[in-house]
Amino acid sequence: MGEIDLFAESLVTPTEPALPFDISESLVPVRENKSAGTVLLSLDGLLDPPLQIIEDLKDGCGGKLWPAGVVLSKYMLRKHKSDLRGKSIVELGAGGGLVGLAVARGCAIDSPIYITDQIPMFSLMQSNIKLNGFSDIVHPAVLDWGNPLPEAVPSNPAIILAADCVYFEPAFPLLLSTLQDLLGDPRSVCYFCFKKRRRADLRFMKQARKLFNVVEVTDDPDKDQYSKENLFLYIIRKRGEKDAELQN
Numbered sequence: 234m235g236e237i238d239l240f241a242e243s244l245v246t247p248t249e250p251a252l253p254f255d256i257s258e259s260l261v262p263v264r265e266n267k268s269a270g271t272v273l274l275s276l277d278g279l280l281d282p283p284l285q286i287i288e289d290l291k292d293g294c295g296g297k298l299w300p301a302g303v304v305l306s307k308y309m310l311r312k313h314k315s316d317l318r319g320k321s322i323v324e325l326g327a328g329g330g331l332v333g334l335a336v337a338r339g340c341a342i343d344s345p346i347y348i349t350d351q352i353p354m355f356s357l358m359q360s361n362i363k364l365n366g367f368s369d370i371v372h373p374a375v376l377d378w379g380n381p382l383p384e385a386v387p388s389n390p391a392i393i394l395a396a397d398c399v400y401f402e403p404a405f406p407l408l409l410s411t412l413q414d415l416l417g418d419p420r421s422v423c424y425f426c427f428k429k430r431r432r433a434d435l436r437f438m439k440q441a442r443k444l445f446n447v448v449e450v451t452d453d454p455d456k457d458q459y460s461k462e463n464l465f466l467y468i469i470r471k472r473g474e475k476d477a478e479l480q481n
């Protein structure tokens with residue numbers, strides 16, 4: 234077990250294990266063949282005791298840690314350590330569940346956190362929840378973007394977390410549709426962190442701005458560092474009437 238370096242993985246591009254669409258594999262780099270292991274994560278001392286995260290790529294790219302997940306976790310631990318009580322939390326495209334688990338370990342919470350992903354990630358999410366002793370407060374669920382929200386997941390969570398969910402263009406409309414389902418209440422807030430890898434990734438944000446109120450986070454002390462790595466952190470909310478007026 235070893236402590237992970239913040240950006241050590243940042244040059245690796247996530248891949249889809251089983252492509253749901255018929256696209257050339259040259260558009261999606263082949264995943265590296267890495268065996269399973271457990272990493273200890275203190276995130277610069279923000280997590281004490283550290284989290285233990287099993288990384289295992291056998292079921293998909295979510296089986297490893299991604300830089301946006303690290304950035305978003307640190308942001309939540311610094312900025313929302315003590316204001317999440319009474320707030321239900323849903324993580325999208327959680328992979329092994331890093332962000333949700335970091336919030337469970339390092340922030341004061343009293344409502345369940347639902348870490349969600351596609352079916353292949355379910356058992357890894359379950360294992361990481363169990364390994365860190367959060368079975369009572371963190372729940373794994375299958376939430377496939379674009380599909381109706383499963384009953385197990387609250388339809389109007391106060392907080393939505395999404396890290397490194399922008400990388401596969403055919404999934405953009407599905408992710409936007411799920412964000413629309415979850416951001417029905419103007420009080421709901423989505424913390425959305427992604428790494429721009431190709432031009433299409435910016436198209437996602439352009440589409441998101443048409444549908445939602447999108448504000449870039451500028452007061453994160455790590456921002457200068459992660460900006461150099463093309464990482465962006467946004468706060469996304471349901472659009473108000475004023476936003477619509479501004480756009481028209």
Ligand SMILES: C[S@@+](CC[C@H](N)C(=O)[O-])C[C@H]1O[C@@H](n2cnc3c(N)ncnc32)[C@H](O)[C@@H]1O
Pocket residue numbers: 247293294295296297298299300301302303325326327328329330331349350351354376377378395396397398400404407
């Ligand atoms: C690059 S990984 C990021 C994992 C994690 N959030 C992190 O930052 O370490 C992207 C995740 O999105 C999930 N994903 C991709 N398409 C999805 C879809 N249509 N519905 C739900 N999850 C999806 C993948 O299974 C994967 O776990």
